[in-house]
Amino acid sequence: MGEVVLSLDRLSKRFGALLANEDVSLDLCEGEIHALIGPNGAGKSTLVKQVAGEIRPDGGSIIFDGQLINGLNTAARARAGLGRTFQVSSLISEFSVLQNVMLAVQGQQGNTFQFFRRFSSDAELGKLAGQTIEELDLQDRADVPVSQLSHGERRQLEMACALALKPRALLLDEPLAGIGPAGSQHMTQLLKKLKQQVPILLIEHDMAAVFELADRISVMVYGRIITTGTAHEIRNNKQVQEAYLGQEAS
Amino acid sequence: MRRETWISFGFMAAGLFLVVAAWFGDEPFTITLATKVVILSLAGVGLNLALGHGGLVSLGHAAFFGLGGYAMGILASHAQSFEPLMIGAWALEGTKSMPLIWLVAMLVAALFALPIGVLSLRTSGVYFIMITLAFAQMIYYFAISWPAYGGEDGMSIYVRNSFPGLNTLDPIQFFILCALILAICLVLVDRLVKSRFGMALEAARQNPQRVTSLGIDTFKLQLTAFVISAAITGLAGALYADLNRFVSPSMLSWQVSGEIMIFVILGGVARFAGPLAGATVFIALEHFLGGLTEFWQIWLGLLLLVVILFARGGIIGVLAGERRHG
Ligand SMILES: Nc1ncnc2c1ncn2[C@@H]1O[C@H](COP(=O)(O)OP(=O)(O)OP(=O)(O)O)[C@@H](O)[C@H]1O
Ligand SMILES: [Mg+2]
Numbered sequence: 059m060g061e062v063v064l065s066l067d068r069l070s071k072r073f074g075a076l077l078a079n080e081d082v083s084l085d086l087c088e089g090e091i092h093a094l095i096g097p098n099g100a101g102k103s104t105l106v107k108q109v110a111g112e113i114r115p116d117g118g119s120i121i122f123d124g125q126l127i128n129g130l131n132t133a134a135r136a137r138a139g140l141g142r143t144f145q146v147s148s149l150i151s152e153f154s155v156l157q158n159v160m161l162a163v164q165g166q167q168g169n170t171f172q173f174f175r176r177f178s179s180d181a182e183l184g185k186l187a188g189q190t191i192e193e194l195d196l197q198d199r200a201d202v203p204v205s206q207l208s209h210g211e212r213r214q215l216e217m218a219c220a221l222a223l224k225p226r227a228l229l230l231d232e233p234l235a236g237i238g239p240a241g242s243q244h245m246t247q248l249l250k251k252l253k254q255q256v257p258i259l260l261i262e263h264d265m266a267a268v269f270e271l272a273d274r275i276s277v278m279v280y281g282r283i284i285t286t287g288t289a290h291e292i293r294n295n296k297q298v299q300e301a302y303l304g305q306e307a308s
Numbered sequence: 309m310r311r312e313t314w315i316s317f318g319f320m321a322a323g324l325f326l327v328v329a330a331w332f333g334d335e336p337f338t339i340t341l342a343t344k345v346v347i348l349s350l351a352g353v354g355l356n357l358a359l360g361h362g363g364l365v366s367l368g369h370a371a372f373f374g375l376g377g378y379a380m381g382i383l384a385s386h387a388q389s390f391e392p393l394m395i396g397a398w399a400l401e402g403t404k405s406m407p408l409i410w411l412v413a414m415l416v417a418a419l420f421a422l423p424i425g426v427l428s429l430r431t432s433g434v435y436f437i438m439i440t441l442a443f444a445q446m447i448y449y450f451a452i453s454w455p456a457y458g459g460e461d462g463m464s465i466y467v468r469n470s471f472p473g474l475n476t477l478d479p480i481q482f483f484i485l486c487a488l489i490l491a492i493c494l495v496l497v498d499r500l501v502k503s504r505f506g507m508a509l510e511a512a513r514q515n516p517q518r519v520t521s522l523g524i525d526t527f528k529l530q531l532t533a534f535v536i537s538a539a540i541t542g543l544a545g546a547l548y549a550d551l552n553r554f555v556s557p558s559m560l561s562w563q564v565s566g567e568i569m570i571f572v573i574l575g576g577v578a579r580f581a582g583p584l585a586g587a588t589v590f591i592a593l594e595h596f597l598g599g600l601t602e603f604w605q606i607w608l609g610l611l612l613l614v615v616i617l618f619a620r621g622g623i624i625g626v627l628a629g630e631r632r633h634g
Binding site: 150 | 504506517
């Protein structure tokens with residue numbers, strides 16, 4: 059395994075009486091896909107939101123690229139190289155596909171405060187965004203507004219935006235949810251290819267895909283990680299079968 | 309060209325035609341009325357940047373309009389009395405030069421907008437509306453209770469300020485000056501809205517979460533837009549005070565904030581010529597209906613209701629026949 063890129067140390071988050079994350083520690087290494095699985099409401103999205111900076115942990119630390127980033131806001135974390143997609147897709151709905159990715163490129167370049175040159179005829183933004191769009195096979199849909207995209211296409215576009223940021227780590231919250239078998243196949247191949255470039259923390263309910271993709275799997279139940287291991291280890295773990303996989307089978 | 313562009317330019321051409329006709333017909337009153345429309349449109353152009361493009365529903369823009377007015381009034385009054393304006397140990401000369409006054413008006417409005425924006429942008433929705441209103445009211449009451457510059461009664465400037473090479477007291481010359489400023493601001497705001505900054509601002513209005521996740525600080529975007537928006541409205545305030553040769557706390561009142569907002573909504577939120585159409589219709593109603601009945605604002609209210617319920621794109625939106633965000 060490569061060197062550690064992202065490391066979470068005893069993160070905790072409470073919502074009133076509910077302990078959504080309790081002492082969660084895990085790390086993400088260069089070249090790997092680390093899957094985070096667990097039943098609905100286990101606290102997986104809550105964890106990703108803490109890493110991305112959308113919610114503040116009650117305790118614990120987040121170390122990214124060797125630096126403590128607890129004090130950075132969401133935008134600063136994105137600039138530092140944390141790319142993410144959302145469980146419920148989140149895009150600029152009145153923008154076209156191309157414009158969404160161009161905005162991501164602009165975020166990556168960090169030069170938003172230009173007031174005069176036209177965004178839409180900015181050759182540099184257009185070119186870089188065009189490349190990313192092609193990587194995700196969206197080139198035929200470049201000028202279509204987001205509001206007219208299918209669910210699967212939105213997921214692809216979210217990926218395109220995340221990739222345009224040239225992230226050092228990717229946080230993907232259920233990228234395969236609701237995109238159908240063909241889309242799922244396609245996305246799985248893409249993720250396989252991607253992990254060479256950027257390590258991925260993958261939340262996913264599709265077990266077949268998780269077992270195919272993940273180098274390591276962590277299982278979260280009631281806000282705690284009960285075990286971490288390879289696909290083989292997780293499949294044969296009694297505790298996991300009881301808490302989660304068994305539940306799926308029944 | 310898009311249909312909206314045609315309509316915008318057609319609208320402006322029609323307005324110019326009326327003014328030229330009034331000039332040949334020797335009707336200075338009409339020209340002055342048109343000048344009022346132009347200046348109020350400019351105030352709307354300022355608010356449209358924050359409200360339309362930034363989604364920042366400010367009910368406090370009268371503050372910036374009035375501050376621009378007072379910047380003009382204070383500078384001109386010191387020029388009239390030949391007494392320097394003391395700021396701490398600094399002695400500043402007053403001035404009757406419009407370009408200088410405009411610059412100061414924009415700076416003052418921007419300087420006030422900065423802290424107001426920093427505090428207001430911590431909130432959103434109804435709270436943002438209320439907090440901007442509250443700041444404007446504070447400035448309003450301050451102006452009323454500050455006797456140095458007229459207090460409640462306001463102050464008059466006896467001669468309109470000067471612009472190199474023009475006789476600003478000639479209605480048509482002052483109109484042309486104001487119309488040129490409006491045109492320049494329209495073009496600059498249009499460029500701004502279509503730039504990297506403007507697109508990010510627009511995106512942040514639609515989905516701040518997405519913009520933040522791209523590493524772009526929505527707070528900085530919105531604060532910048534708010535400050536620029538205030539500066540434009542401040543410039544309009546300076547011109548308005550010059551038009552009337554009078555400034556008073558009423559320029560700072562919440563009714564003015566509401567009226568500027570009506571221009572934007574009536575004309576079409578985030579539309580290029582929306583504030584112009586809105587201010588034109590508003591002043592036309594006030595002038596013609598106001599001459600017939602004291603209750604002309606009931607008709608204005610009805611019109612506004614129709615626009616909000618059935619035509620979210622405002623007058624320009626209806627004419628352009630395409631829906632955009634509302
Ligand atoms: N902002 C919030 N306020 C209060 N409770 C919350 C909040 N966000 C999440 N929760 C609760 O915390 C628990 C964990 O939610 P979370 O979204 O992290 O689960 P998840 O593992 O992502 O589930 P799923 O697989 O359904 O997406 C849930 O019980 C949820 O209702
Ligand atoms: Mg979730």
